[in-house]
Amino acid sequence: MSAIKIRLKENDLQQLKDVCRSFNNQEGELINVLHKAQGIFGYLPAEVQEVIARELEVSVARVYGVVTFYSFFTMVPRGRFPISVCTGTACYVRGAEKVLDEFKRLIKVPVGETTPDGKFSIAGLRCVGACGLAPVVLVGDKTYGRVAPDGVKKILKEYDDK
Amino acid sequence: MHILVCGGTGCHASSSNLLLENLKEQVDENELSGEVQVIATGCFGFCEKGPIVKMVPDNTFYTQVKPADATEIIQEHAIKGRQVTRLLYKDPVNKETISDSRKMGFYKKQIRIALRNCGLINPENIDEYIAADGYIALGTVLSGMTAEQATKVMIDSGLRGRGGGGFPTGIKWDIARKVEADQKYVVCNADEGDPGAFMDRSILEGDPHSVIEAMIINGYCIGADHGLVYIRAEYPLAIERLKIALNQAREYGLLGKDILGSGFNFEIEIRYGAGAFVCGEETALIHSMEGHRGEPTFKPPFPAQSGYLGKPTNVNNVETFANIPVIFNKGAEWFASIGTEKSKGTKVFALAGKINNVGLIEVPMGTTLREVIFEIGGGIKDGKKFKAVQTGGPSGGCLTEKHLDTPIDFDNLLASGSMMGSGGMIVMDEDDCMVSVARFYLDFTVEESCGKCTPCRVGNKRLYEILDTISKGKGTHKDLDKLRNLGDVIKDTSLCGLGQTSPNPVLSTMDNFWDEYIAHIEDHRCPAGQCKELIHYTVVEENCVGCTACARNCPVNCIAGERKEIHFIDQSICIKCGACLEKCKFNAISVS
Numbered sequence: 001m002s003a004i005k006i007r008l009k010e011n012d013l014q015q016l017k018d019v020c021r022s023f024n025n026q027e028g029e030l031i032n033v034l035h036k037a038q039g040i041f042g043y044l045p046a047e048v049q050e051v052i053a054r055e056l057e058v059s060v061a062r063v064y065g066v067v068t069f070y071s072f073f074t075m076v077p078r079g080r081f082p083i084s085v086c087t088g089t090a091c092y093v094r095g096a097e098k099v100l101d102e103f104k105r106l107i108k109v110p111v112g113e114t115t116p117d118g119k120f121s122i123a124g125l126r127c128v129g130a131c132g133l134a135p136v137v138l139v140g141d142k143t144y145g146r147v148a149p150d151g152v153k154k155i156l157k158e159y160d161d162k
Numbered sequence: 163m164h165i166l167v168c169g170g171t172g173c174h175a176s177s178s179n180l181l182l183e184n185l186k187e188q189v190d191e192n193e194l195s196g197e198v199q200v201i202a203t204g205c206f207g208f209c210e211k212g213p214i215v216k217m218v219p220d221n222t223f224y225t226q227v228k229p230a231d232a233t234e235i236i237q238e239h240a241i242k243g244r245q246v247t248r249l250l251y252k253d254p255v256n257k258e259t260i261s262d263s264r265k266m267g268f269y270k271k272q273i274r275i276a277l278r279n280c281g282l283i284n285p286e287n288i289d290e291y292i293a294a295d296g297y298i299a300l301g302t303v304l305s306g307m308t309a310e311q312a313t314k315v316m317i318d319s320g321l322r323g324r325g326g327g328g329f330p331t332g333i334k335w336d337i338a339r340k341v342e343a344d345q346k347y348v349v350c351n352a353d354e355g356d357p358g359a360f361m362d363r364s365i366l367e368g369d370p371h372s373v374i375e376a377m378i379i380n381g382y383c384i385g386a387d388h389g390l391v392y393i394r395a396e397y398p399l400a401i402e403r404l405k406i407a408l409n410q411a412r413e414y415g416l417l418g419k420d421i422l423g424s425g426f427n428f429e430i431e432i433r434y435g436a437g438a439f440v441c442g443e444e445t446a447l448i449h450s451m452e453g454h455r456g457e458p459t460f461k462p463p464f465p466a467q468s469g470y471l472g473k474p475t476n477v478n479n480v481e482t483f484a485n486i487p488v489i490f491n492k493g494a495e496w497f498a499s500i501g502t503e504k505s506k507g508t509k510v511f512a513l514a515g516k517i518n519n520v521g522l523i524e525v526p527m528g529t530t531l532r533e534v535i536f537e538i539g540g541g542i543k544d545g546k547k548f549k550a551v552q553t554g555g556p557s558g559g560c561l562t563e564k565h566l567d568t569p570i571d572f573d574n575l576l577a578s579g580s581m582m583g584s585g586g587m588i589v590m591d592e593d594d595c596m597v598s599v600a601r602f603y604l605d606f607t608v609e610e611s612c613g614k615c616t617p618c619r620v621g622n623k624r625l626y627e628i629l630d631t632i633s634k635g636k637g638t639h640k641d642l643d644k645l646r647n648l649g650d651v652i653k654d655t656s657l658c659g660l661g662q663t664s665p666n667p668v669l670s671t672m673d674n675f676w677d678e679y680i681a682h683i684e685d686h687r688c689p690a691g692q693c694k695e696l697i698h699y700t701v702v703e704e705n706c707v708g709c710t711a712c713a714r715n716c717p718v719n720c721i722a723g724e725r726k727e728i729h730f731i732d733q734s735i736c737i738k739c740g741a742c743l744e745k746c747k748f749n750a751i752s753v754s
Contacts, residue, residue, distance in 0.1 A: 027453060028451075028452050028453040028471075029453060030453035030454075031433075031434065031436055031450065031453050032433075032434065032453075034436070035395060035434055035436065065455050066453070066454065066455055069438060069455040069456065069612070070435075070436030070437050070438050070456070071436070071437035071438065072395055072396070072435075072436035072437035073436060073437075087357070087606075088357030088358050089357045089358040089514070089515070089552065089555070089586070089588045089602070089603075090357070090358040090514030090515050090520070090588055092357075092602055093515045093516060093588060093590055093594055093599075094515070094516070095740075098739050098740065101737070101739065102717060102739065105717070105718075105737070125396075126355065126357065126396065126437060126439075127355075127356070127357035127358055127359070127360070128171065128396065129171055129172070129354075129359075129360025129363045129364075129397075129512075130171055130172040130175050130209070130360075131172075131209065131358055131360065131512065131514035131515075131520055132172045132209025132210045132211075132212055132514075132520040132521060133172060133175055133176065133209075134514065134515075134520070136175070143174075143175035145175055145176060148741075148744070149717060149739050149740075149741055150715045150717060150741050150745075152717075153717070
């Protein structure tokens with residue numbers, strides 16, 4: 001499933017079981033459980049999915065199917081500063097593609113991946129509805145509006161010493 | 163005096179929350195808390211010029227207000243009664259300063275029904291909603307109408323679903339009402355996925371109670387005691403406000419057991435989407451709520467017969483619900499008197515793209531595209547020429563100059579080769595290449611196709627590949643035939659609305675911009691100068707003054723030249739980002 005192998009600590013395991021229990025271990029709550037689990041671990045590695053499958057008494061394939069279906073869920077850890085470039089139409093016609101290209105060029109990883117030092121990851125983001133600020137870039141929770149390709153360097157510089 | 167500060171997502175991103183704090187601080191410092199109230203409201207709609215601050219009662223409308231402007235607003239306006247002129251709106255056409263929002267071109271033609279409270283009330287305070295006639299409709303229905311009578315009001319109003327399908331809401335309710343079952347459900351579809359449409363988010367952020375009230379009425383009409391809101395996880399602010407509103411409604415006895423002493427019970431819970439466009443389709447949405455992959459299933463059975471957990475379910479979208487309390491307050495006849503023959507009421511549109519006034523607007527059905535784009539939208543950015551407007555998101559089509567005077571309603575848009583969709587309107591100018599735009603939408607569809615049925619999964623991928631070939635200048639005339647044939651097959655044979663409409667952007671751009679496709683194929687040329695493989699940037703020697711602006715801004719340092727000397731672009735390194743063209747003030751960069 002995932003290239004990354006991790007071992008869940010006893011503590012993590014308990015936390016995960018508690019999450020499942022808070023939804024009464026109900027199969028229909030799978031998506032809510034995954035939301036919570038991703039909130040705890042930052043991503044959903046295979047081992048986490050296996051525990052959830054066991055707790056909710058569904059197959060691992062079912063869990064994996066749901067995780068890979070929805071773009072909100074990820075099986076690889078995101079960077080400490082996840083960069084999201086809005087790929088909605090309003091941003092596209094105002095040049096989001098060029099902004100995304102510039103980010104890719106500068107941090108040297110393709111969309112969906114994380115830099116080797118774990119600092120940045122880059123992803124396209126579905127419309128956030130802030131079309132007045134197009135093109136929109138999010139780094140973590142911080143929003144940057146009306147970003148031009150030549151402004152990308154400056155944004156990355158803000159995270160130089162972090 | 164009330165100072166209303168926009169607390170929508172767009173303005174939030176431009177530090178409106180900090181502005182709000184500063185204003186409150188200033189009010190306290192100047193001991194004005196007795197006279198001046200600072201209120202965070204929902205979206206004003208005029209996102210282009212956010213953050214917005216509105217002073218009530220004199221209706222002064224301040225635009226692009228920064229947190230640092232708080233002192234001046236309080237000192238000048240609140241204390242001395244003088245407007246802060248530099249923050250007032252300037253009309254982009256005649257440069258006139260307008261202080262009263264009601265006189266602005268952006269608001270003049272609007273009639274706000276679904277957005278009636280957005281930007282007026284504090285969405286986190288149920289008392290403000292009640293003061294604006296909130297929950298009166300619920301009282302009327304619960305105290306004096308049978309389910310059948312209330313459903314009839316909905317049928318008579320002629321309201322059609324605002325989520326994209328345009329199915330008459332009252333008839334949908336009537337079908338669900340007549341099905342016999344021990345348990346039924348009401349679902350609010352807040353999985354707004356059309357890129358460039360953000361009305362549902364704004365309504366939930368600005369007026370969540372209107373949706374809650376309508377859902378309770380819906381439950382009463384069809385005989386359901388349980389409601390679910392399926393909302394995108396990407397809308398944290400809307401989720402938070404909805405949660406606050408639900409709790410307040412519970413405290414006031416408007417949700418729960420024996421609502422308003424009528425003996426009717428209703429409860430609402432929230433379910434989260436996880437980023438899948440196809441979940442806007444009602445059967446896919448229901449599967450997602452049950453914890454499955456959001457794949458659509460064949461209809462019939464319709465959700466009204468067998469929906470959530472196999473029980474009869476009525477699904478309506480946020481904007482549809484927001485209209486409903488007003489229909490009961492003002493009457494079905496009143497609502498039916500607005501709009502066109504077959505499309506009643508108003509429609510909210512999200513204006514975006516190359517337009518001066520990006521934002522959320524609400525106009526009567528039957529308003530023309532010209533009125534929307536040029537009068538309300540303030541025309542095209544930077545004085546460029548209008549080329550096309552894309553309505554209906556990835557399922558819609560591109561309309562052109564010749565459609566500008568068509569009255570907008572469900573049927574006219576369909577007849578013109580596009581559709582209403584959820585109300586996204588992306589305006590494009592002469593610099594936008596229609597082949598690229600079609601490719602962009604197909605890229606989206608390929609990404610979002612759930613993969614269940616072959617025409618959509620494989621067909622759209624092929625459409626995308628052909629468009630990609632054409633945009634690289636390697637297409638042939640045969641490719642154009644393939645696009646059309648394949649597009650027709652995908653439309654006819656796909657399982658759900660996503661595949662049935664996904665070829666629309668391709669087919670409509672082929673219909674309306676045939677010459678542009680031909681130019682890519684025969685002349686290997688992109689007339690709009692956008693397709694990277696077909697263009698290069700060169701320095702126009704006679705215009706270059708050697709200011710070095712292009713060289714300084716080039717991200718890959720491919721421009722050489724000393725100060726006051728003619729510059730030169732190294733084509734082998736150029737990544738065609740266009741930064742030089744944008745920065746040059748002397749028309750010395752050309753695209754060919």
